[in-house]
Amino acid sequence: MTTGAVWLATWLAQGSAGMQWEPQASGTTVRLRGVSAVDGRVAWASGDKGTVVRTTDGGATWTRAPVPDAEALDFRDVDAFSDRTAYVLSIGAGDRSRIYKTTDGGAHWTLQFTNTRPGAFFNGMAFWDERHGVAFSDPVDGHFVVITTEDGGATWKPVPEGALPAALAGEAGFAASGTSIAVHGTSHVWFGLGGSVARVLHSADRGKTWSVAPTPLATGEGAGVFSLYFWSPMAGIAVGGDYKQPEVKTGTAALTLDGAGRRWTVPEKGLGGYRSCVAPLTREKKPWLIAVGPTGSDVSKDSGRTWEPLDRAGFHAVSTPPRTRDTAWAVGEEGRIAKLRLTDAAPAPKPEPP
Known part of the structure; x- marks a missing residue:
């Protein structure tokens, strides 16, 4: 590595404005794609091979919350509300697109939704509150597929096709990352x-x-x-x-x-x-x-x-606690989980290049 490259690597490693990613031991090596922070101590993460993990001590330890008979599923989205309650969404064609819920910290899971529509492929979900949520799929035959719940996921109902613009x-x-859908x-x-x-x-x-609008993002x-x-x-x-x-x-x-x-x-x-x-x-x-x-x-x-x-460092998803937003967890390949450490000290000055 050249002197200039060492200088640049040193500067980048310092992070921005007193922030630094600190790796945590997730206990898994699968690709993680979903993460949901509840507060500074509680967070959930999800990924391939039916994997769901949870921390209740700020990330010092992560424990598995296995979903029964889900080893073939890829959980791209997790939405958590406490150390007890969380939803996970798996992606895939046909009945691989599913939504599960736990209310006891992952000890037991309830299968709430299984896609039965040919051609549908669900991408993500979001919740206004613990009982009211929405999820969406790729278009089928030129029509968008959106489902909503008003009872904590006990039932998911399709939005009428006529209410949505044509695909x-x-x-x-x-x-x-399960976040191409958002609510406010x-x-x-x-x-x-x-x-x-x-x-x-x-x-x-x-x-x-x-309604629908174009964006200037890449196509x-x-x-x-x-x-x-x-x-x-x-x-x-x-x-x-x-x-x-x-x-x-x-x-x-x-x-x-x-x-x-x-x-x-x-x-x-x-x-x-x-x-x-x-x-x-x-x-x-x-x-x-x-x-x-x-x-x-x-x-x-x-x-x-x-x-x-x-x-x-590369990651697939990031989440911050909804009330404080004062920290963040990120997840990625091979079970990677990191927590963003925020320091009160002023950031180190940028070194002069050689």
Whole structure:
């Protein structure tokens, strides 16, 4: 390694603004794609081979919460509400798309939904509260497939096809982190798409009526919107890009500030490449954003207008506690789990290059 490369690696390893990823022992080596932080001590993660793990001590220990007869399933999404209650969603064609729920910390699971519609492939779910949720699938025969629950998942009902805009040829969703669907408040929901176009659909009434808008994110077979986060009904961010070209920085992020995602614009300074998940973060008593992907992570201190690199470690998903947003967990390949350590000390000054 050259002297210049050593200097750069040292600087990058310091993290951004007093932040650093600290690896944790997950107890598994499978690919993890879903993560849900409840608070500073409780978090759940999910992934391939029916894997679900949970921590209740801030990540000092992670324990398995096995789902019966699910070894062949890939749990791309987990939404947790406490150390006891969590939902997981598996992806795949046909009956591989399922939703399970536990109310006793993973000791027992209830199968709540199994897809029976030919051609459907569910990508993610989101919840307004513990009883009210929504999930979406790739289009089938030119129609989007959306289901909702109002009773804690005991029943999931399809949204009538006529309520949704028509799907375009070559349009599909992505299940990289289970976060290409997002909710806000008690009724707003958005989900993002890719392929031939990179659009975002929005409903302000829990799926009864919908609108749709294009975004400037990359398009193509492996490109589009991979993750969404809205901090108000008026403002939000979409991240993604082309997962087949993860180093490409263009077409990886877009902002909407005009209400419900009708118009999307490109940030002034963008992400370091394709990113599969974005989440809010409270730092220095201000709202920040953090985005992760296979080539690294980035942070924004100004609601997504400008971004700076945090670390080169690759992750698939990131989550922060909904009430405090003061820490983050990220998950990735080979059972990788890391917790973001926030320090009060001022960041080390950037060293002068040799």
